[in-house]
Amino acid sequence: MDTTHEMLTVTGQAKATLPVGDDLSPITVIGTEPIRQSFGGETLKQAINSRRAPGVSRVVLNPDAHVGYGAPVGCVMVSPTHVYPGPVGVDIKCSMSLLQTDLPAEALHDAAERRKVIKAITKRVPTGAGRGQRHAPKSRRVDGRLGFQVATEGASKAVLKKLGIPKSWAEACEDAFHLGPDGTSDSLAARLQWLGRERDKLDRIESKYRQLGSYGGGNHFGEAEVVRLAGGERERAVAETFGLKDGCVAFLSHCGSRGFGHDLAMTQFRSLKSVFQSRGLAFPAGDPQLVYAHADSAEGQQYLCDMAMGANFATVNHLLINALVLEAFREVFPGIRGELVYFISHNIARQEPIDGAVQWVHRKGATRALPAGHPQLAGTRFESTGHPILLPGNPRDGSSVMVADAGAEASAFSVNHGAGRRMSRTRAKKQLVQSEIDRGLADHDIISNCRTYPRDEAPDAYKDFNEVLKSVRQAGLASEVARLQARFVIKDGAPADD
DNA sequence: ATGTCC
Numbered sequence A: 001m002d003t004t005h006e007m008l009t010v011t012g013q014a015k016a017t018l019p020v021g022d023d024l025s026p027i028t029v030i031g032t033e034p035i036r037q038s039f040g041g042e043t044l045k046q047a048i049n050s051r052r053a054p055g056v057s058r059v060v061l062n063p064d065a066h067v068g069y070g071a072p073v074g075c076v077m078v079s080p081t082h083v084y085p086g087p088v089g090v091d092i093k094c095s096m097s098l099l100q101t102d103l104p105a106e107a108l109h110d111a112a113e114r115r116k117v118i119k120a121i122t123k124r125v126p127t128g129a130g131r132g133q134r135h136a137p138k139s140r141r142v143d144g145r146l147g148f149q150v151a152t153e154g155a156s157k158a159v160l161k162k163l164g165i166p167k168s169w170a171e172a173c174e175d176a177f178h179l180g181p182d183g184t185s186d187s188l189a190a191r192l193q194w195l196g197r198e199r200d201k202l203d204r205i206e207s208k209y210r211q212l213g214s215y216g217g218g219n220h221f222g223e224a225e226v227v228r229l230a231g232g233e234r235e236r237a238v239a240e241t242f243g244l245k246d247g248c249v250a251f252l253s254h255c256g257s258r259g260f261g262h263d264l265a266m267t268q269f270r271s272l273k274s275v276f277q278s279r280g281l282a283f284p285a286g287d288p289q290l291v292y293a294h295a296d297s298a299e300g301q302q303y304l305c306d307m308a309m310g311a312n313f314a315t316v317n318h319l320l321i322n323a324l325v326l327e328a329f330r331e332v333f334p335g336i337r338g339e340l341v342y343f344i345s346h347n348i349a350r351q352e353p354i355d356g357a358v359q360w361v362h363r364k365g366a367t368r369a370l371p372a373g374h375p376q377l378a379g380t381r382f383e384s385t386g387h388p389i390l391l392p393g394n395p396r397d398g399s400s401v402m403v404a405d406a407g408a409e410a411s412a413f414s415v416n417h418g419a420g421r422r423m424s425r426t427r428a429k430k431q432l433v434q435s436e437i438d439r440g441l442a443d444h445d446i447i448s449n450c451r452t453y454p455r456d457e458a459p460d461a462y463k464d465f466n467e468v469l470k471s472v473r474q475a476g477l478a479s480e481v482a483r484l485q486a487r488f489v490i491k492d493g494a495p496a497d498d
Numbered sequence B: 001a002t003g004t005c006c
Helices: A033-038 A041-052 A111-124 A144-153 A157-163 A167-172 A186-197 A205-209 A233-242 A258-279 A298-332 A406-411 A425-431 A434-443 A465-474
Strands: A009-012 A015-018 A027-030 A058-066 A073-079 A095-104 A221-229 A248-255 A338-345 A347-354 A357-364 A366-368 A388-394 A398-404 A414-416 A478-490
Touching (some): A015 A041, A033 A465, A058 A414, A073 A366, A095 A298, A095 A388, A111 A221, A111 A298, A111 A478, A144 A157, A144 A186, A144 A205, A144 A298, A157 A167, A157 A298, A167 A298, A167 A338, A186 A298, A205 A258, A233 A398, A233 A478, A248 A298, A248 A388, A248 A478, A298 A338, A357 A366, A366 A388, A388 A414, A388 A465, A398 A465, A406 A414, A414 A465, A465 A478
Antiparallel strands (some): A009 A015, A015 A027, A058 A073, A073 A357, A095 A338, A221 A478, A347 A357, A366 A414, A388 A398, A398 A478
């Protein structure tokens, strides 16, 4: 145990605080004892740096926390005045989505049937860096004009119609579209036109539009699941509102804004860094990755435009993937129905009422968790339940659908975004044995599109998901509504021969 | 996360 761990003051079974000095309120730490012990010293240092950074009013560290870009992945950083691009992250609006079908789980009993669906999906939705639109039919080809519309309008009626996405799915989004800081999409259009002219600022931007409807690589994935509803009466009622169907197949996706958002984020890091340097400003804790802007400054407004456009791209990317996945399922199982349960981000800054004031809530690898009655749910179909929280665990131990409890206020209305890394990619590749990973998944009758499962993405490269979920429950943040059991996984990796 | 080192 190092010095920083000794500074953790335990305030509940799964809650602690970490003091940061200078009369600042301490960091809220969520996690059972074993989870708190799993935090590395560098992770805690990044959390302290974030809390001490200018304009920051509050920081929450979640059970899935690990080292990130400036701030830990798995943290919430709140500011009434400042925006922080690093703590939004390089994959702007990286998100989870869940598609519920009415296909009974038994239909996927035979591996041969699952192989057919895998093939139908990978034919439509590519994986891997730089990949996109390999076999998109003309009707769904994203040219410069449609790409521009996607970036500036998000999931508008016109965009959904052009891409053949059901218009009702916009209502199952945390945010279906993002406007510029002036409250219009005109500011986004102006900004995008300017970026398009500055070739050194955003190179070959139109080539990135064609990645719409693709997964990418790393920890992104698509996964067919069997839905198992939790036992409680209240949980059953909530599951019904969410549209979850016990014993039926659902499809969970994890991806973000691909090369488009990446380029916008990297361009912002570079330009804000040079603003700091030219003005002789010090980086918070000396870390350029914690570069920031006042939300109402010219730089802040430009960042918010770029974040909004990355977010719009990520939103339509997810919705298109879900439409293509449903189409793939229907190729194998004609006539089945599918509805989007929810689409929710874990890399975004949003304005929300926190501690009595509207503030910028930066969720970096953290999921919004608004309980029943929260003002931002007024008028939505989740007003009286809270919205669905989609938490990927790992294919072996499952994933979870949760709903926020009133206690979520303690964590700035946020929970974790998954299990969180236990070991670095390098360590995982060195330490984990390929044959054991593949056998472990085979033992659970889980197949994938990969010949061998990526070692750095193996279940054991991540923290114990059940301990993470226990942390969330014991801290009083959220309750489990359903568990998702993986039947097959789509990931970027060596393709299986078939 | 990212045409994973222009």
